[in-house]
Amino acid sequence: MPEVILETKGLKKYYGRQLAVNQVSLRIPRGSIYGLLGPNGAGKSTILKMLTGLLRPSGGEIYVFGEPWQRKHLERIGALIESPALYGNLTAVENLLVHTRLMGLPKERIKEVLETVDLKDTGKKPASRFSMGMKQRLGIAIALLGNPELLILDEPTNGLDPVGIQELRELIRSFPERGMTVILSSHILSEVSQLADHIGILSDGELKHQSKISHDINLEELFMDVIRGEKR
Structure with missing residues (x-):
């Protein structure tokens, strides 16, 4: 059995x-790309917000790195929830x-994460002029600053x-080789099928598969079978 990171x-x-969210019990193996799937409104974002401390659970337990979840664990978790919060007037x-500066990290990490997400040559261009893809990659760069063991997207x-x-897709696929575990929520099945090696399928707030x-x-086909209740 692989080690469970979360x-x-x-x-x-x-x-x-x-x-x-109703009685959801996830098991995320270390070193995996875990695809959290479900229709819009299935509870994906709510779960990820609870995992990152943005929402307080109404019940149940979260274990991460072998311990009950605590705020100190956020130092080992990177996250991009919904749209990246960027300063549009800044590079x-x-x-x-x-x-x-907020995280007390060395400035050398900036060059490293910009190289990772391929944004090292943007110069003095403000973030407001970035394409949507560049903004997403900059949001991921921010999530990578603390060199996280667990990355939530x-x-x-x-x-x-x-x-x-x-x-x-190519960037996310590289993360396990860098020692990171990735939890990736999506309703785009074609993307997840090319990335994930483990999946959880949500419907109406419940983990169905x-x-x-x-x-x-x-x-x-698997997704539709699960959503329609033909598989458990």
Whole structure:
């Protein structure tokens, strides 16, 4: 059995009286790319926000790095949830410099992460003039600054053109070789089928299926079977 880097047990989240996440128990193997799948509104972003401390669970438990989740663990987790929060009037380097100062990290990390996401040649161009793909990569660069063991990406290819999707796909695929585990949420099955080696499928806030997969699996067929209730 591979080592589990993150696990949830019976995770729940209520918004008022509405149950948005219901008894979700995830197991994320270390060194994997885990695709968290589901239709819009299935609870993917809510779960990722609980994993990163942006939302407090209504019930259940989260274990990370073999321990119950604590805020100190965020030093070992990088995340891009929804759209990256960038300063549009600042360059890529200046955006990263703000975060290195906030996090108490050496400035040398800026060059390293810009090389990783292929943004080292953007010069004095402000982030407001970046393409959507460049903005996403800069958001990932910010998430990489702390050299995380676990990287959480929420719908990272949203709004990207085919070239941007291809570039981001190659970047994400490289992360396990750099010692990172990736949790990737998406509703774009074709993207996940080319990246993930483990998946969890959500529907109506519940985890309907979780397994290891191969890249030649018909993920669309599996997904539709699970959503329609034909497989558990």
